[in-house]
Amino acid sequence: MVLCPVIRKLLHKRVVLASASPRRQEILRQAGLRFEVVPSRFKEMLPKALFPSPPAYAVETAKQKALEVARRMHQKDLRAPDVVIGADTIVAVGGLILEKPVDKQDAYSMLSRLSGKEHSVFTGVAIVHCCSRDGRLDTDVSEFYEETRVRFSELSEDLLWEYIDSGEPMDKAGGYGIQALGGMLVEQVHGDFLNVVGFPLNRFCKKLAELYYPSGREDPRPAQSHQGRGGRDEDGGERTQAAGPEEAVSSRTGHSPPPFPTGLLELVDSFKASKALFTACKLKVFDLLKDGAPLKAVDVAGKLGASACGTGRLLDACVALGFLQKTDRGYSNTETANLHLTSDGAYSLRGLVLHHSDHPWDLSARPESAGRDGVDPHDGALGERTGPPCQASCAHSEETRLGLLRAMHSLAKLTARHVATAFDLSRFGSACDLGGCTGALAYVLAREYPRLRVTVFDLPEVLQHVAGFQPDGPRTEQVSFLPGDFFEDSLPEADLYVVSRILRDWPDGKVHELLSRVARACKPGGGLLLVDVAAGPEAEAEAEGLRRRAGGERSAAVYAHLLRRLGFADVRAAGAGGRPLALLGTRGAP
Numbered sequence: 189m190v191l192c193p194v195i196r197k198l199l200h201k202r203v204v205l206a207s208a209s210p211r212r213q214e215i216l217r218q219a220g221l222r223f224e225v226v227p228s229r230f231k232e233m234l235p236k237a238l239f240p241s242p243p244a245y246a247v248e249t250a251k252q253k254a255l256e257v258a259r260r261m262h263q264k265d266l267r268a269p270d271v272v273i274g275a276d277t278i279v280a281v282g283g284l285i286l287e288k289p290v291d292k293q294d295a296y297s298m299l300s301r302l303s304g305k306e307h308s309v310f311t312g313v314a315i316v317h318c319c320s321r322d323g324r325l326d327t328d329v330s331e332f333y334e335e336t337r338v339r340f341s342e343l344s345e346d347l348l349w350e351y352i353d354s355g356e357p358m359d360k361a362g363g364y365g366i367q368a369l370g371g372m373l374v375e376q377v378h379g380d381f382l383n384v385v386g387f388p389l390n391r392f393c394k395k396l397a398e399l400y401y402p403s404g405r406e407d408p409r410p411a412q413s414h415q416g417r418g419g420r421d422e423d424g425g426e427r428t429q430a431a432g433p434e435e436a437v438s439s440r441t442g443h444s445p446p447p448f449p450t451g452l453l454e455l456v457d458s459f460k461a462s463k464a465l466f467t468a469c470k471l472k473v474f475d476l477l478k479d480g481a482p483l484k485a486v487d488v489a490g491k492l493g494a495s496a497c498g499t500g501r502l503l504d505a506c507v508a509l510g511f512l513q514k515t516d517r518g519y520s521n522t523e524t525a526n527l528h529l530t531s532d533g534a535y536s537l538r539g540l541v542l543h544h545s546d547h548p549w550d551l552s553a554r555p556e557s558a559g560r561d562g563v564d565p566h567d568g569a570l571g572e573r574t575g576p577p578c579q580a581s582c583a584h585s586e587e588t589r590l591g592l593l594r595a596m597h598s599l600a601k602l603t604a605r606h607v608a609t610a611f612d613l614s615r616f617g618s619a620c621d622l623g624g625c626t627g628a629l630a631y632v633l634a635r636e637y638p639r640l641r642v643t644v645f646d647l648p649e650v651l652q653h654v655a656g657f658q659p660d661g662p663r664t665e666q667v668s669f670l671p672g673d674f675f676e677d678s679l680p681e682a683d684l685y686v687v688s689r690i691l692r693d694w695p696d697g698k699v700h701e702l703l704s705r706v707a708r709a710c711k712p713g714g715g716l717l718l719v720d721v722a723a724g725p726e727a728e729a730e731a732e733g734l735r736r737r738a739g740g741e742r743s744a745a746v747y748a749h750l751l752r753r754l755g756f757a758d759v760r761a762a763g764a765g766g767r768p769l770a771l772l773g774t775r776g777a778p
């Protein structure tokens with residue numbers, strides 16, 4: 189079947205994943221689904237002998253997991269989510285069903301049973317559409333399963349025990365994790381790999397497509413049957429009620445709707461997601477949940493002096509965004525939140541988030557830029573506009589400038605080591621970081637290259653604040669600060685010029701002017717390190733479109749082309765965390 193973009197169909201629904209499996213959460217999150225996680229309390233103890241086949245068992249377990257969550261959530265708030273997804277993964281070998289091992293000995297007997305043989309991995313999935321009406325919960329279950337066949341090599345006793353002692357088998361069906369160490373055991377996989385990991389994403393999308401893009405206009409929904417009448421869908425799955433996707437209604441009334449405004453709705457949705465993050469940071473939710481025991485929504489509300497209901501919604505939104513986790517004991521921070529969203533985390537980005545929240549337009553513009561010589565960094569980035577009215581006032585206030593410095597400092601600190609090590613810069617003896625602000629990158633460059641002397645060149649009104657941002661530990665003599673304007677003054681002499689995170693909001697003309705000045709100042713054999721490029725070909729295209737609309741990064745290809753035109757040769761790109769990060773060009777002979 190032809191796949192359609194289906195995940196977006198769930199973006200505007202409240203979706204709950206009834207699973208504690210981190211793998212399922214990751215697979216679905218990476219597919220772009222937004223959801224809350226409410227692990228099911230359903231005990232996986234259905235009598236296996238009653239099922240005609242192993243997948244029938246997996247499907248029923250998945251369904252019971254999802255229904256348990258739907259009912260519990262409905263009972264709690266008299267409001268069920270729109271969709272609950274449940275899944276169950278099992279291994280079937282020689283008529284036996286293997287689930288998660290209960291102890292090491294159990295893991296040993298499972299793995300030795302699988303050694304040198306082929307087995308099947310089945311994941312049953314239930315998609316439960318819920319509707320609370322007059323205090324009653326109506327559910328509509330669609331279900332399916334996927335099979336993947338996996339062949340193991342012959343496993344030596346030593347390998348078996350070494351693997352078991354790694355601890356990996358314990359929370360995995362069949363006692364192995366194909367995505368990690370367990371991959372060593374596997375000789376052949378026939379079918380969907382993600383199905384083995386715990387969630388058959390491809391089949392899930394096809395199922396959603398069946399539900400949300402019904403084929404014929406006359407009878408838009410796939411043939412369905414109802415619970416109690418023993419109906420089965422084409423996968424052998426039981427359906428309790430017809431699914432209710434919106435297209436079905438419009439087809440029945442004969443009304444043909446306009447094209448679905450996906451981009452617009454996604455924009456609204458991402459605004460809501462950002463808003464939840466901004467609000468939680470402002471209210472210091474992550475500070476509150478740091479280190480301590482998990483807290484219930486009412487307790488968080490009490491400490492914040494906010495309403496329990498609103499706080500609960502905010503916390504659930506943070507769970508869906510991956511910043512909080514929710515268990516029976518309450519809410520607690522995820523690793524990401526501890527590291528980046530608390531006020532005093534070593535890599536805190538809270539300042540950046542707060543600045544984004546208060547000054548969405550001047551975030552990346554340099555603090556001094558607005559109003560200077562009538563140059564507006566957003567010119568071009570936002571068409572003919574001469575600058576947002578908010579900019580003059582917010583960019584001039586001292587408090588705003590400090591907030592912006594804090595934001596830029598935290599971001600530079602977070603990425604500095606990646607930037608400093610993206611290329612081998614040991615051939616350079618001196619560097620000049622243009623607009624290097626608080627010196628966050630300069631200090632890391634100095635630490636990585638003990639021979640390198642780094643000058644931070646920035647406006648006097650910026651440099652007057654840098655004392656408050658000096659790094660911990662011994663001050664390095666390698667770093668010095670020089671006041672100046674890189675558009676007006678001669679650039680300090682250096683073997684390497686660094687242009688990091690300052691170009692994104694400038695119009696093309698200003699970018700060209702600055703890089704031309706760098707090219708003129710750079711000696712043959714000298715370098716230009718340019719940081720802040722958009723990721724990947726798709727992201728590049730998107731970045732170009734987005735940048736034209738609202739400012740932002742340019743693609744690596746655009747910058748590389750410009751650097752070559754300006755006389756830089758051997759322009760190379762390097763990335764970090766799977767996305768492009770920086771370009772290094774070497775100045776050729778003029």
Ligand SMILES: O=c1[nH]cc([C@@H]2O[C@H](COP(=O)(O)OP(=O)(O)OP(=O)(O)O)[C@@H](O)[C@H]2O)c(=O)[nH]1
Pocket residue numbers: 206207208209210211212227228232253275276277278288359360361364365366367370384385386387
């Ligand atoms: O190769 C791999 N095979 C299986 C897994 C993981 O194994 C578990 C299967 O257990 P189950 O389906 O019962 O799910 P739980 O983890 O108990 O979570 P629920 O709350 O949904 O019941 C599953 O986590 C797979 O991801 C694996 O990681 N690799």
